Amino acid sequence: MTNQENPILQVNSIYKDFISRGLTRKGASVFHALQNVSFELAGKQTYALVGESGSGKSTTGRIICALEKPTTGSIVFEGNNYTDYSPSLLRERIRGNIQMVFQDPFSALNPRKAVGNAIVEALEIQKIGDSRSDRLDMAVDMIERVGLSSKQIDRFPHQFSGGQLQRVNIARALVVRPKILILDESVSALDVSVQAQVLNLLQDLKEEFSLSYLFITHDLSVVRFIADRIGVLRKGELVEEGTVEQIFGNPRTDYTRNLLGSIPLPDPRRHQLMAA
Amino acid sequence: MTEATAVTHNKPAKTRRGSNSWWNAVLSSPSTMIGGGLLLLIALACVLVPWLGNMDGYTTNTSAMLLSPSAGHPMGTDNVGRDTFTRVLLGGKASLTVGISVAAISGVIGFVVGLYAAYYPKIGYLLMRICDGLMAFPAILFAIVFIGSFGQSTRSVVLALSIVFVPMVARVVRSATMTNMNENYVQVLVNLGSGSFRILWKNIVLNVIGAWIVEVTFVFADAILVEAAMSFIGAGIPQPQASWGNMLYDSRTYIYSAWWMTVFPGVALALTVFVINMFGDGLREVFDPKRRR
Numbered sequence: 001m002t003n004q005e006n007p008i009l010q011v012n013s014i015y016k017d018f019i020s021r022g023l024t025r026k027g028a029s030v031f032h033a034l035q036n037v038s039f040e041l042a043g044k045q046t047y048a049l050v051g052e053s054g055s056g057k058s059t060t061g062r063i064i065c066a067l068e069k070p071t072t073g074s075i076v077f078e079g080n081n082y083t084d085y086s087p088s089l090l091r092e093r094i095r096g097n098i099q100m101v102f103q104d105p106f107s108a109l110n111p112r113k114a115v116g117n118a119i120v121e122a123l124e125i126q127k128i129g130d131s132r133s134d135r136l137d138m139a140v141d142m143i144e145r146v147g148l149s150s151k152q153i154d155r156f157p158h159q160f161s162g163g164q165l166q167r168v169n170i171a172r173a174l175v176v177r178p179k180i181l182i183l184d185e186s187v188s189a190l191d192v193s194v195q196a197q198v199l200n201l202l203q204d205l206k207e208e209f210s211l212s213y214l215f216i217t218h219d220l221s222v223v224r225f226i227a228d229r230i231g232v233l234r235k236g237e238l239v240e241e242g243t244v245e246q247i248f249g250n251p252r253t254d255y256t257r258n259l260l261g262s263i264p265l266p267d268p269r270r271h272q273l274m275a276a
Numbered sequence: 277m278t279e280a281t282a283v284t285h286n287k288p289a290k291t292r293r294g295s296n297s298w299w300n301a302v303l304s305s306p307s308t309m310i311g312g313g314l315l316l317l318i319a320l321a322c323v324l325v326p327w328l329g330n331m332d333g334y335t336t337n338t339s340a341m342l343l344s345p346s347a348g349h350p351m352g353t354d355n356v357g358r359d360t361f362t363r364v365l366l367g368g369k370a371s372l373t374v375g376i377s378v379a380a381i382s383g384v385i386g387f388v389v390g391l392y393a394a395y396y397p398k399i400g401y402l403l404m405r406i407c408d409g410l411m412a413f414p415a416i417l418f419a420i421v422f423i424g425s426f427g428q429s430t431r432s433v434v435l436a437l438s439i440v441f442v443p444m445v446a447r448v449v450r451s452a453t454m455t456n457m458n459e460n461y462v463q464v465l466v467n468l469g470s471g472s473f474r475i476l477w478k479n480i481v482l483n484v485i486g487a488w489i490v491e492v493t494f495v496f497a498d499a500i501l502v503e504a505a506m507s508f509i510g511a512g513i514p515q516p517q518a519s520w521g522n523m524l525y526d527s528r529t530y531i532y533s534a535w536w537m538t539v540f541p542g543v544a545l546a547l548t549v550f551v552i553n554m555f556g557d558g559l560r561e562v563f564d565p566k567r568r569r
Binding site for chain 2: 176
């Protein structure tokens with residue numbers, strides 16, 4: 001943990017309440033999605049946020065992306081607290097720096113837009129590149145970097161497989177040169193062999209673009225392979241936090257032990273394949 | 277079984293270039309081709325035949341009243357000696373003009389209203405309550421009141437019907453837009469820092485336009501029917517200008533003695549509406565995302 005003094009992202013005791021209004025005052029109810037969640041993401045590190053569904057993992061991701069505002073608490077990116085930034089200020093200072101890859105690769109792409117255009121559009125929004133041909137070159141480079149062919153750039157999302165589409169989504173997120181990439185269950189929908197390929201790709205890209213990852217998942221077997229630190233969320237509370245060795249070697253709470261126990265016994269050969 | 281057919285459907289999509297895929301889908305949809313072709317034929321006939329043939333649908337001729345169909349008058353003549361064939365064509369021109377104008381005006385306004393109503397929920401709530409209010413009136417009642425206050429002319433008919441049909445288009449566009457707003461690609465665009473203009477007009481529009489075109493064709497057909505009904509009760513296109521509605525009105529006292537006065541405008545009206553609906557149904561199939569994906 002060499003970079004711990006200078007975290008790229010700090011999440012300071014955020015709370016998120018969802019209020020559902022009923023017909024009467026009695027019918028109204030408050031759901032505490034997140035309670036006092038704090039953690040730090042160090043530069044060029046991977047932080048894994050794990051927990052069962054409904055534990056608030058994705059909400060945390062959306063709040064960090066400023067797609068939602070926390071009820072209280074603050075998020076700090078490179079020393080700037082952007083929790084209360086206006087939409088234009090967010091656009092100017094934060095948007096391009098924090099990118100997210102969603103779980104469902106199909107829904108994250110416009111079905112009527114060729115994938116090349118989707119990537120070029122990302123560059124247009126971020127005002128990167130001078131001309132359309134310039135941006136198209138960057139898009140082609142990125143498409144090839146994530147392991148697709150430049151010939152596929154004119155294709156539409158329905159002409160790809162899920163694994164290919166997730167590569168497109170990764171390419172679109174990375175083409176704007178973010179510093180943090182949030183992966184919200186990004187490999188969970190892919191089958192195991194494709195999952196391994198995409199995870200390997202992510203590891204390579206992390207070095208190449210000096211990225212920090214926030215890896216949101218329910219799958220602890222993936223976490224062991226990719227993460228530096230782990231935070232365990234349960235019902236909106238961060239119940240345990242530590243390095244991979246600490247969490248896997250010496251879990252402190254029963255909940256974490258249960259999660260670890262739910263990992264299917266890995267086939268030793270497959271395990272080596274993934275670690276390689 | 278269904279999976280097998282889905283696979284064979286998807287195969288040509290792999291080789292098909294995206295930009296042409298809508299056009300190819302139109303070509304492979306019989307109801308769109310037949311409906312669209314017949315509609316074009318009717319429109320051309322109504323506009324070109326009276327013009328090229330220099331036909332007169334207005335001069336009355338007491339010596340040629342209520343003549344049955346013959347070589348000189350293929351659809352006979354009416355109670356004041358005007359050629360029914362000419363008047364059916366001129367009536368068609370009037371009906372199609374009203375239909376197209378109403379579809380265009382209410383289509384454009386409804387599209388913008390629906391799009392922004394979905395994107396800005398608070399404005400949308402207000403807009404949709406106004407639309408609900410407009411929809412509470414039957415179309416024909418609203419149009420009659422409108423014409424009562426602004427005078428009887430083709431322009432009044434078009435304006436009145438456009439106002440009546442805006443909510444129908446707006447609702448369809450709004451619901452299609454709201455479905456798209458929930459898709460992650462909108463979140464991705466927000467996260468990239470995109471403004472509302474790009475999200476709406478360069479992304480969501482692409483996915484809404486199909487449903488919109490289909491709805492507009494149905495408005496087109498509806499407008500023709502409502503216009504005919506208004507002309508029938510004397511609140512539509514003013515006499516002596518021909519319209520299918522007022523021709524049917526003229527014919528009602530002669531229905532037993534001169535069937536051609538009723539049958540030909542009636543058949544023309546039914547056929548046109550049928551053809552437009554067929555075209556709209558075909559387009560709905562073409563734009564159905566389940567078929568294309």
